[in-house]
Amino acid sequence: MDVTGHTSPGRHSRPPGQEPRKAPSIRDVAQAAGVSYQTVSRVINRHPAVREETRKRVEAAIETLGFRRNPTAFALASGVTRSVTVLTSNTTLYGYAATLQGLEEAARAAGYSLGVKVLTPEDDLDRTISSAASDGGGLLVIGFDRLGASALRRVPADVPCAAVVEAPPHGRKPPRPAVWTDDREAARAATAHLLELGHRTVHYVAIPTSVGTRRSEGPRAQGWRAALEAAGITPPEPHGGEGWDARASYDQGQQLAHDPDVTAILCGNDDLALGVLRALHHAGRSVPEDVSVIGFDDAPHSEFLTPSLTTVRMDFQGLGRDAFGLLRGQLENDYRPPAPTFVGTALITRESTRHPTT
Amino acid sequence: MDVTGHTSPGRHSRPPGQEPRKAPSIRDVAQAAGVSYQTVSRVINRHPAVREETRKRVEAAIETLGFRRNPTAFALASGVTRSVTVLTSNTTLYGYAATLQGLEEAARAAGYSLGVKVLTPEDDLDRTISSAASDGGGLLVIGFDRLGASALRRVPADVPCAAVVEAPPHGRKPPRPAVWTDDREAARAATAHLLELGHRTVHYVAIPTSVGTRRSEGPRAQGWRAALEAAGITPPEPHGGEGWDARASYDQGQQLAHDPDVTAILCGNDDLALGVLRALHHAGRSVPEDVSVIGFDDAPHSEFLTPSLTTVRMDFQGLGRDAFGLLRGQLENDYRPPAPTFVGTALITRESTRHPTT
DNA sequence: GGCAGCGTTGTGACCGCTCACAATCGTTGC
DNA sequence: GCAACGATTGTGAGCGGTCACAACGCTGCC
Incomplete structure (x- = not known):
């Protein structure tokens, strides 16, 4: 089953006599409108010092010739890209x-x-x-x-x-x-949520972090740790940190699955959560009955997994x-960036989390 | 939980006296090397007609000044982008x-x-x-x-x-x-596979197509139809065709789930398959015991779903x-594109398909 | 009537690079 | 000894726009 297709242009795909006519320049427009190139430049830049009638004439010429300002030349001359x-x-x-x-x-x-x-x-x-x-x-x-x-x-x-x-x-x-x-706070809240449900501790499967060595902690790990410590719980050793996808977390999931004390797992993202879910399933531990799992990011498909994934939505x-x-x-000198408009994070609770069975 | 952060540059973020010194041009390099700008141009374009010693000198000047050819100017002058x-x-x-x-x-x-x-x-x-x-x-x-x-x-x-x-x-x-x-062939093969497993017919949940109206058929639908007709089966009405994601297919999945005759479903992509899987689950029909599902595209997470998804891998x-x-x-005039190198399609059989019960 | 002042338009130089061609040099050939 | 030649290098123009400034025509004013 490797039938595929493609078409390619002939060696001389250009119909003879039809040169790829180059785009009109402002000088072409100027000639057509009977003005200087500078006036054309003024028109396309909306400079006010152009007589109404002249502007109309130039605009007509632009229209008929199909002129569009060459962005390369503009960038070179103006220094604005x-x-x-x-x-x-x-x-x-x-x-x-x-x-x-x-x-x-x-x-x-x-x-x-x-x-x-x-x-x-x-x-x-x-x-x-x-x-x-x-x-x-x-x-x-x-x-x-x-x-x-x-x-x-x-x-x-x-x-x-x-x-x-x-x-x-x-x-x-x-x-x-x-x-x-503020991932740190989001991870803290997600972890706290699991603790409130009654879990005695929460394990963490990490995403790679942007700083330092593999073992250094990203904000999500820090938030998780902070929540546990605030509850007087000694955080267990975090897992993962070497990959972003389900393949990377499957092994960690297996290890966690074999530890009967593990009842709640926070994952650095939804893909990692997916791998953990899969590993738990293979080990015969059901979610959320035996283990609760929380992801991070709210990827589009997380809602449709079975069980659907509790996760932290990000904007x-x-x-x-x-x-x-x-x-x-x-x-742009005269542009003031507006204050941040993104909406932060929200914990979306779905089927993959619940209170532990005693 | 909407704590977020950002930093912005001060209004005058440039340290005084440190103008954003503009990049050196070929004329700067030329002067530094004691040659004309054209010689510099020749060096950076690897023109052969430059004496070895001159070239060395120019290259040294380029290095010390940190010269990089301005792509905008190059594009404008050469017409090559x-x-x-x-x-x-x-x-x-x-x-x-x-x-x-x-x-x-x-x-x-x-x-x-x-x-x-x-x-x-x-x-x-x-x-x-x-x-x-x-x-x-x-x-x-x-x-x-x-x-x-x-x-x-x-x-x-x-x-x-x-x-x-x-x-x-x-x-x-x-x-x-x-x-x-060749999606058509791939869809045909996938459908044929389900028939070979013993399913009496195969239903189809469509992706939108690139041509015509909503109801017109894309190549995947055609391949599916062809496989059924080749087996002497009248194709049922295809579903979907209005969206690409799980949300779009969930409703179609529900309809299909309520029809006890439905035992095999081909989906236009893996996301649609996910929605169908979810709907089947909600309706109490298990996959693959009651219904077989095949997706399309082999998205990275499909392998880790439960049940893992049989799908058509695309390159x-x-x-x-x-x-x-x-x-x-x-x-480029002197560049001949190589023959296509992509590997076509392959049916990846996983847990979501098997022979029908009875 | 002459001139300042405004609105409008045109000219020249330039952005950083390439192209085509001319100029220079040291060799070579006869 | 000198023209012809190839190898190098330099010069002018131009890509398609912009900018700064000059020039033009008209009005209003003293």
Whole structure:
């Protein structure tokens, strides 16, 4: 079953005699309208000092010739790009994809075009950054992970830049203008919820963090730990931290499943929760009867799992929108970015959590 | 729980006296190296007619000044952009996201920068297209749906363009160079598989199609229908066709669940399958004991569902790669796109399918 | 009537790079 | 010894816009 198809252009796909006629320039328009190129420039820039009648004439010429201002020439001459580049290590994981979507929407609404560059450990970070910087008007960095965070740190100070990041440690500020969600508090609340249901402790399966070594703790882990400590419980050793998806968490899920004392598990994201769910199922432990599971992020499919997943909803799109606003504030002198509009987090309780059976 | 954070740049974030010094130009390099700007241009373009010693000198100057060729000026002067724009109606659904990922990888490998523009029903398609076209060197259209397909049709003939599309009807060719997977055959094989297991018929929950009205059939529906007809079975009325996600298919799943004759369901993608799975569960019908379900696309989480989902694996990344190659062939005179490299489809059998009871 | 002042339009230079062509140099050939 | 030649290098123009400034015509005023 590997039948596939494609069509390709002929070697000479251009009909003879039909040169790819190049787009009209302002000088073409000027000639057609009987004015100077500068007047055309004024018209397309809505400069007030143009007589009504002249403007009409120029606009007519623009219309008939199908003129559109060449963005490249505009960028070169004016130094203004109206384009931004997103730097991210991933485009498909839910959190990243949703953030990217928010960034794109905001950019489109503001009339900016959006470039995307995926960061890989193999590529030279500085090289990638400087090429992206010279390409476009500004950089938007998704700094959820190590790669993204270190890219953010290396963006030269004179390059306009904004970021979406993991909640920074208390008292620390990200190196650049940034937005984030208070994951720490959200994780604390989710953990507290499990404790309130009557669980004696809560185990944690971690996502990778954006800082330091594998064993260092991200904000979600910190919130989890804080909730336990506030309840006078010694936190057990956290699991995971090496991958983002279900494949990565399945093993951890198996270990947890074999420990009969485990009755509640908080996962760093919904994909990890899925792997844990699967492992628990294989081990014959049912959710939520034997074990409660909470995810993080509220991915679109989490609601439809069986059992449907209790999880922490995040407003990634809102984060993206706001990060773009922050960048736009640096790009346009007269633009003041509005206060953050994203809605923070919310614990969505579904079927995967309940009180423990004594 | 709506605590969030952000930092913004001060109003005057630039340290006084530290102007954002503009990047060095080839003339700066030329002066530093004691040659003309044209010689510098030759060096950065690897023109052979430069004496070894001169080249060394220029390269040293480039290094010390940290010169990088301005892509905007290069584009304007040469007419070559080394950038492409992806037009898509969606960035988060698995098929789209994975295709985008393939496109991005290929573009990055070839040294192209990649722009993304999301198509919406509200925006003026022609406007979006022409702005994307003037922005970059070429267009890559993801034409899985109506919006994408109609965008593809409207791309002016003189704009370089390649697409990833739904398999076209027999004997038809897409309007532009394109790649696709033979979904029709894959759906036929998946349906045939269910029949071979002993099911008397197979029901179908459709994804939206890229052509015509809601009720017209995409290649997956055609393949399903063909398999049934080949077995002498009158195809039942297909369901769905109005949405891509689990929310859209849940209702259809409910209807199917209440019909005791339904023992096998093919879904247009894995998300729809998820909604159907959920509806069956709610109706008390177990999978695969009472009903077999097959999805399409092999999304990353499908393997970890319970029951894990039998599905048709697609090589979206490969499609993206190949589509980029097709575009690159139009952009560079001396580049011949390689033959398609994507691997087609494969039926992945997991827990959600088996022979019917009785 | 002459001139300042305004509204409107045109000219020249330039953004950073490429292209086509001209200029320079040291060799070579006869 | 000199023209021809190839290898190098430099010059001018232009890509399609913008900016700064000059120039024009008209009105209002003393």
